[in-house]
Amino acid sequence: MPNNRIVKVAVPCPLYNTFDYLLDTEHRNLTIQAGMRVRIQFGRQKLIGIILEEIQQTDVPSSKLKTVIAVLDNHSLFNADLLKLLLWAARYYVHPPGDVFQTALPVYLRNNDDATPALSNVWRINHKQSMAQDEIQQTLKRAPKQQQVYQLLAASESGLDAEALNTITSNWRSPIKALLEKQLIEQDVIPAVIKAKKTAILDYSLTQEQSTAIKSIQSHRHGHAVHVLNGVTGSGKTEVYLSLCETVLAADRQVLILVPEIGLTPQLMQRFRERLNTNIVVLHSAMNDKQRYAAWHAASTNQAQLVIGTRSTIFTPLPKLGLIIVDEEHDGSYKQQDGFRYNARDLAILRAKNNNIPIVLGSATPSIESLNNINEQRYMVHYLKQRANKKPVPSIKLVNLCSQKLREGMAETLLSAIKQHLDKQGQLLLFINRRGFAPLLMCHDCGWTTNCLRCDAHMTFHKGRKQLHCHHCGSQRPAPEQCDECGSTNILAIGAGTERIEQYLQSTFPDTQVSRIDRDTTRNKGSLEDKLEKAHSGESGILVGTQMLAKGHDFPNLTLVCILDTDQSLFSADFRAAEHLAQLVTQVSGRAGRAEKAGEVLIQTHHPDHPLLQKLLHKGYLSFAEEALKERRSAGLPPARHLTILRCESVEPKAAQLFLNHAIEQAQRVEKDNVDIFGPIPAPMERRAGRFRYQIMLQSDHRKSLRQFLSWWAPQLQQLNSARKVRWSIDVDPYDTF
Ligand code: ADP
């Protein structure tokens, strides 16, 4: 049948192969491009798949070959470079190609046949009208509903559409109409593209180091190179990014900027908006599917030239891509931890290579992987060692906790330092990576503790809500007033989290505003912005926060930073724990003494002589990192050797163990060239969310050997009978061993 055309389709399903489909005569004259979507029958479902290529022949017998139901797009949704990247990623991460494409596709396109971006109305405050705030309040006094809607719009920077308004209020249509008539608000189509206008000019000249870095990177701008921009916090890395963006945008090319999950601050956005004459789109998790797709579409059609976003933004088609920047390249949020477990930084490097363009990896604390690549001269490095404002990097001191009297986990010396800084009108930040009031409750009479019923973990006590939360599986229950075992009411809260520290400091320093910034206090829309605003202005004198506060924020009044708990990381089983601690200490310390007042950093520990802390304090992050790299090398860990984990979990522990035992048997059946296999062993937290978890580690000196073996092994695993009763996954270059 010469009239029949056949296409190879990536179907969103957990299988490693692709599927061939027939195009019927109706499509005879259609131009087929790789990257177009098709609606297909798959088993009993009708799914959306992606055409990978048109082929002349198939091994599928013609009686079994199904026909495509509909071709959904008239052109490819991905450009060639992205298709190549995704196919490579499916092989490298040993992940089903259909699911890789599904992950890369905006959610809106996974569920809607029509790919025209929906242009819905959005309403926002009209800043052009001349009425003063109190005048507006006066006008709206008799219309409480209008006032409420007005406040909601005022709280949202980019405006709200019908979908957003529906989720936060009801009966908003007539108040919106009334507000429009009063010209207090304006109506616009979906806010995908921010038309930035250069309004701010530099009121300072670039530092020598900044100019050198910019010049050096620009001299390589016509070809591929990986540039690590290693600048201490406050050294003006963003200024270097802006300058590089200007050149690339002026040459009519697009720029992709990746930022960590919590690095996308309003401050950063504002700097890009004020400084560049271009159309910007932002992609982040707080946007709804329609908004994200509209932004993606604007980027893919070159209506926007600058694209800023978190991890999955790496999959945005950019026809004129000229530069990629990965800010805070060491950040863990670039690694997806479930499903398609890609690392956006690593894919960004490959994408830059495929496009023959430069990529900049910025960080005050580059990852050990990147440092290794610098050492081996695969990456170039540019240093910004001085802070832009010439202020010295703050001095770091250790507070020895041994035999000190502690109050809520804080030493007397720490508390008196806090008092001194407050007396001198300084602002301070206490960092503790633990939310809630206390990590567990314990019965004083019998020792019973609040364990999670579904995990090998304690449940955290949240005092304000009178609840216990498991931070591993999300279980919640009311906090007990009595011991479950002996009925005693003598219940103690053991240890301290942000909530407890906040409460203690507020009662100790009643005249100072204490602000807690963690996931619990910033859940409501606008509350993080509000807290950051108060922190920035100095209105909040004491900030108590988790790692949300470690990066991106610039608090000009901050003079003291305290890190309350380091001992856990010093003795963690996780091979990256030391690296994370060093990065955290360096990043958090960099928050202090940014402006007029000199900064000080205090770190509490029971192990002031620990070689890691000593190295970090006396020699700095880079020396520490070199040392850590040596240790990784002697332990055979990444980046010296390549690591992959096969994870498996099931409600029945035996089922998971059986599958992994079968997996090992399979592996023993073939010759392996330089691939070492260890396990199965229990995961560090054996039971989580009611499932028992085990794993097998694979190590190799050569990526290629590992990849070859995995591409043989993974489809075999899928065939195992024991695979049906368990959940399993392959994690290539895992971020942690949990
Ligand atoms: P980083 O991202 O490296 O932490 P930023 O780019 O945020 O640093 O810069 C820190 C601060 O220094 C910002 O307020 C910025 O406006 C300012 N800054 C940057 N470059 C210069 C310069 N050359 N001279 C003076 N101030 C600068």
Ligand code: ZN
């Ligand atoms: Zn008891």
Ligand code: ZN
């Ligand atoms: Zn749990």
